[in-house]
Amino acid sequence: MDREELLSATPEGSGEPQKKQQSPLVSLEKDLEFYADAIKEVAIEIMVEGISSHPIFIAHQHEVSIGEIILNKEELNTDWTIQASTLEEFVEKGIINKEKYEPFLKVYKKPENYMCVFVIVPEGANFIYYPYKKV
Secondary structure, eight states: OOHHHHHHOOOOSOOSOOSTTOOHHHHHHHHHHHHHHHHHHHHHHHHHTTSOSSEEEEEESSOOSSSEEEEOHHHHTOSOEEEEEEHHHHHHTTSSOGGGHHHHHHHOOOTTTEEEEEEEETTEEEEEEEEOOOO
16 A cells, blocks of 8 residues: 555544544654654664664554654654564564565565655554655
8 A cells, every 4th residue: 555545545433523534644644754854864773783674663643562662742742653663573573474574575665765654543554655855
């Protein structure tokens, strides 16, 4: 699923009246723009330190038990918290099956150009690749 598909998705069945049926992923795009430099810095650090060649960032609005918090929505007054993880941790925790490791690598985009974000919303979760700004 690409960024446009996710951004046009609307949450269903939340039972709450919503303003203009706006997807929470619209606020995610705003936060990813705001966080981009910090996320890229962490991605480079993960790769340079040899932790992983495949950093993955988790975007969520609740608590999750994978990765480490790098950008806290409460502290930064934003809508999304970002945690840093790796492909290896996703396989270890069973989020990505070992059999899916190679196929995942084939679609994994260059971490120097894109952040790999595992977006968690009440309806489910999915990977997106969000481009860093061209310098």
